[in-house]
Amino acid sequence: MNIAQALTIAGSDNGGGAGIQADLKTFQELGVYGMTVITAIAAQNTTGVQGVFPIDYDGIVQQLDSTGADFQPRAVKTGMLYSAEIIRLVAAKCQQHSWSNLVIDPVMVAKGGAPLLQQEAVQALTQDLLPLALLITPNIPEAELLIGRSIRNLSEREEAAKQLVQMGSTYALIKGGHDPGSGMVIDVLYDGHSFHYLENLRVMTRHTHGTGCTFSAAITAELAKGSPILAAVTTARAFIQAAIEDELGFGTGHGPTNHFAYQRRQRGER
Ligand SMILES: Nc1ncnc2c1ncn2[C@@H]1O[C@H](COP(=O)(O)OP(=O)(O)O)[C@@H](O)[C@H]1O
Ligand SMILES: Cc1ncc(COP(=O)(O)O)c(N)n1
Numbered sequence: 001m002n003i004a005q006a007l008t009i010a011g012s013d014n015g016g017g018a019g020i021q022a023d024l025k026t027f028q029e030l031g032v033y034g035m036t037v038i039t040a041i042a043a044q045n046t047t048g049v050q051g052v053f054p055i056d057y058d059g060i061v062q063q064l065d066s067t068g069a070d071f072q073p074r075a076v077k078t079g080m081l082y083s084a085e086i087i088r089l090v091a092a093k094c095q096q097h098s099w100s101n102l103v104i105d106p107v108m109v110a111k112g113g114a115p116l117l118q119q120e121a122v123q124a125l126t127q128d129l130l131p132l133a134l135l136i137t138p139n140i141p142e143a144e145l146l147i148g149r150s151i152r153n154l155s156e157r158e159e160a161a162k163q164l165v166q167m168g169s170t171y172a173l174i175k176g177g178h179d180p181g182s183g184m185v186i187d188v189l190y191d192g193h194s195f196h197y198l199e200n201l202r203v204m205t206r207h208t209h210g211t212g213c214t215f216s217a218a219i220t221a222e223l224a225k226g227s228p229i230l231a232a233v234t235t236a237r238a239f240i241q242a243a244i245e246d247e248l249g250f251g252t253g254h255g256p257t258n259h260f261a262y263q264r265r266q267r268g269e270r
Helices: 019-029 057-070 084-096 121-132 140-147 154-166 211-224 229-245 261-266
Strands: 005-013 033-045 048-054 075-078 102-104 171-174 184-190 195-201
Touching: 005 019, 005 211, 019 033, 019 211, 033 057, 057 084, 075 211, 084 121, 102 121, 102 211, 121 140, 140 154, 154 171, 154 184, 184 229, 195 229, 211 229, 229 261
Parallel strands: 005 033, 005 075, 075 102
Antiparallel strands: 033 048, 171 184, 184 195
16 A cells, blocks of 8 residues: 655644644645654643643754655644744754755634734744745734734735745745735735635634644645645645534634544535
8 A cells, every 4th residue: 555654743732623733634635654753742732722731942953854755745734833942953853854846834823812822933033944835825813923024915915925935945935825905815926936826615613723733734745745836726725614613613713623524525524
């Protein structure tokens, strides 16, 4: 059996909607063997983040090395990396273990507003990790912090994507979930030459916890299977749209998305 391996380097969400839990569920649904390196444990539920507990530095080093010594991930994604120290470590280990197809989801703030990345770590993200990326997938507030200016409309989003490619990522995808203005959600992918727009109907729901994690995990899974970038992003966009539309309705706050939805639709079980 030829099953592709993929690795996520991210934080844990005990609620199962974001972080490594979302990534593993997404990998599994898309037929990819998932592995994890855990950087921090967040205690959270649909009402917010109650605590963040970073993993001991040596514990992260050993998880990375144990994975690199014996497995061959064909694609790797990063999520919550928490500190500059962890970002620099992850950058060094990606190079040491020759991990390619790196997808960076620059997780900074949880939906409820809790910080998941220390402020001084943004510079490490742009200087050390970004140049290794095949793709970076910021939402609008994350893109603003990465490029150091505000993004008010679609053309500024395009400029931001260009700048992120100039800063070292091969491709940049600026997600439109946080754009308050429109009935459509427009995600912009820049490939170094031209822009591709992924437009979908905005789903009116509060259950969007972990959308960014799930989307970037789906892209990573498709890359691990050998898809080219545009095909990977297109499939992943259908995966997250289905996951948001077929809501589970869990919790009293921002609930998780439905990781079963895409494959259930593929099987005609909707
Ligand atoms: N209400 C929504 N309806 C449809 N798609 C959405 C909605 N919210 C988010 N998405 C999509 O989910 C993905 C992640 O969304 P976004 O909110 O921008 O990022 P993050 O979860 O990192 O904050 C993007 O592709 C975005 O377009
Ligand atoms: C461990 C972890 N990683 C990422 C997120 C971001 O997800 P969201 O922006 O939907 O809160 C999160 N809440 N927890």
